[in-house]
Amino acid sequence: MKIIGLDVGTVRIGVARADTATKIAIPDGFINVNGQEISEIQRKLRLYNSNILVMGMPRSNNGNQTAQSEFVKQFARQVAATIPGLKIYFQDESLTSVEAERRLKARKNNYQKGEIDAESASIILQDFIERMQVALNNQQSLSPASLGEANNNSDNQNPASNFAKEEEVASSKSSKKQPKKKSFMKKIIIALVILLTVAGLGAFGAYTWYEKQLAAPKNFSCKFNSPAAAATSEGSEENPDCHYQKFEIKTNQTIGDIAENLKKAGLIRSDFAFKTYLKLSSKSAKIKAGTYSLRANLSAKEIVEQMEKGVASSEVFNLTVLPGETLKEIKQKLIKLGYLSEQIDTALLKKYDSPVLKGLYDNEGKLTNPAQPVNVALEGYLYGETYQFYKGETVEHIFETMINQLNSVVVANHIEEKFQKRGFSLREGLILASIIQKEAHSEDMSGVSMVFQNRLKVGMTLGSDVTATYAADLVNPNRDRNDPNNNLRVLETDNLYNTRKHTGLTPGPICSPGITAILAVAEPDENKRSMRYFLTGDDGKMYYSVTDTEHTQKIRDYCQKLCSVGL
Template sequence: MDEFRRRPVNKLTPPTTPPSSQLPTVPPQKSPVPSPPAEPILETPAGVSPPPKKRSWVKITIIALAGLVGLGVVALAGLFWWYTAQLAPVNPDATEELVVVEVVSGSSPSQIAQTLEESGVIRSQTAFLWYTRFERVQNALQAGTYRLSPSESTQEITTHLVNGRVDTFSITFFPGATLTNTTDTPESQKLDVTSVLLRAGYSEEEVARGIAAQYPAFADTLFQGRPTDADLEGYVYGETYQFPSNATVEDILTGTFTEFWAVIQENNLVAAFEAQGLTLYEGITLASIVQRESGGDDKEEIAQVFYSRYRSGMVLGSDVTYQYITDKLGVERDINFDSEYNTRRYPGLPPGPIATPGYAALLATAHPADTEYLYFLSGDDDVTYFARTLEEHEANIVQHCQVKCQII
């Protein structure tokens, strides 16, 4: 039972502090001096207050406004360039082209601008309206019939409309021209009567109607001896004329007939042709052949050749006569083409003029040279060579016409 014997309980007693003499000696240590707390690093120098946020927005606003102003300047510059370009002529090279523009009474500036643009004489109706507004002439535009050119600027066209007068225009018909031209010549280079009138701004219907008209006022003067079924070939006298803008094709052709008759009277051509055994109509016909055959100062000699052959019963032998009729009919040129216009096959004069004779050709036909030639040719050097006999003529061909004389 010893194991169940209680062990004696030791009472806890406080530890006894040894005498100071028994404590180990520890050298005194200095307490570390605490460092002052670190100061934060400031973005702005000490003592300077950061700028308020409001100033940043002011700066942004100024930059934005400057950008807008810059864009505005660029836009205005572009607009000015466009405006200036739109005032320029539609086609500066179309100096011979005229367009008839009818400004109806009571038309508004916008309607006038639209008419001009649709007629092809201005680039932009908007630019036209701006210009007339800037110039304060919108209410000064006047109604009327105008002949305007695509070669004119908007400023020039505006001047026409503000002046409001019935403008005149010039039109030139050419000696040696025919009524029509069916060849492949570019339209801008054609000199025939129809092409000239079309370029002057008349429609095909107006031209056709004018050419088909009868003009009875000239029946006993210029048209004396002319067959009633003949057209106006040879009668549209070559000259430059001035006409009012509202002139019709009939007015223009009447003007050319009046001028032609004046030339005939001033030079007493009716009597001169009669002295050569020709009527006025026949004289104009022969003069038209002389016009087409001659390229220089040899018209009197050429006229004499035709008179000599005509009076002796020989064929005139003029290539330009068969070329005229084949071109008119739109068929291939053929020296053997069967037509009374072919003076290589048929003796005498052709049925009518083959072109409009000029002043010099008319006078040469009325007063031919006093020579005895029966032949002539235009050499490769464009010089006209005359001959009295066939042998001389054939020699001229060999010596001077190896290229052109091979062309039919």
């Protein structure tokens, strides 16, 4: 049984079709909106002997219907009134044209707008088919859109039930006692027929194309044949392609997303062929979430085989870094996991390449601020998160992963642009965020941020005790915190990291800031724009002041214990 999918527009209507036996939607051209569009749709329905239409129902990013949604519904009413016995379904869609254009760009350089519409229709129809399959698995049915009598014909069929009927008919023809399922090879032949229609190739050419797209993107040999062997053996791979790539599959991630990410990573040749293979082999539901180590010399079938097995827990370990932790604390965690201090120190001195490190190095590869010790160059850039790594993973790769995670957070939240609006470079904003991370609880960070920004504008010192503590630890890592004169010595530490004595920001971050602290710099509390002082009282509340006199009085009133705690 055939189903027709439509991407309804005001200029063109994209068309796609699918067979309930194969369950794969393919583009089928477009129809110009010129007054004859309903007649052309009727011709398509007769051509494919179908009485089922699926129309894309536009939705905004927040899931609401749009003005275009009303246009589609009105058009559906016209179609239903013109074509008797027709069943119309709506399939929610958003940004399908963007996805369609991306797919076309991946396949060829030149394409027409009508091709985008047809590709969009195939995406809409494929989503509908998958929804029908879910309904079938749950023994449910979906009702068509209520558009009048034309949709209520007793002969209308439920596409979900037809999925089941197609399989029942195919099996009953061979044997009543032991129904045989379609062989995997037969499914491949069906897929090749589809590919033949799409690409206009001969049968042999279609088969060749499909097999080629499932092959490994690259052909090379490596010294080690597993991540564990590569991590624990002496020596390293000479070919850079032999280094394993980490590929993460998150819980509830769609097959489409997985295929697209594999294609972007260069681990498969075609996301379309990959998805087709999963559907034909019925392995979509067997893919397991986890972080995999993959190479570009693996075929799509070999990758699927790994993802079916899942990641062996004995081969991986978790590393949790909390917002506010320093390199010193992260180093201790790595040592507990079995890494040597020398390995970690070497990795800390390496120069890494990531957009988020902008401003850390100059054109010659040296630290931009000579006052920052080289062994804490990465302070603030190892983003706090829970990570999963294979046992034996290099410290360098662990650090690269954490730096890249920070970069992802910065990009996703448009942090650099927001910092610039506040007058900070990316690096300056991260430095201030690290100080805020140490100074305040999450709910107070935006207020503390505004106080610090107010002080910077008028040339006051930040006066942050946490920076004085960090400076003292740099100068004397083994200092005696029980020394009665410890606090005085900390506050008097003559180091540029001590903002009690020096104006401006510290030479570098003092810890790993979390997203709340980072956003506090980008979006400070405007209600505190006149405040120049703050303190955390013995009751845990934050108190703000405009003048030093007010601040001193609030110390007497609210901070008898905390304000005398050792630094």
